[in-house]
Amino acid sequence: MTPLFLTESELATLTGRKLKSRQIEWLRAAAIPFRVSATGHPVVTRGAIEGRKDEAAAPQRWTPRVVGAR
DSSP, X not given: OOXXXXXXXXXXXXXXXXXXXXXXXXXXXXXXXXXXXXXXXXXXXXXXXXXXXHHHSOOOOOOOOOTTOO
């Protein structure tokens, strides 16, 4: 079974960077969707790299409504 997320080694190979801050810079520049873990490391789904249509779409952000705002 293939893991859902890229490993640290695969992420370093993909980005050509070892530092997490540089990996994040590269992922942003390449427009590859990712999240940042609690440890500050980028987390990339395998589907985002393999080109799966449902994974490649940018995630929707939830925005709270301000109470009383119109």
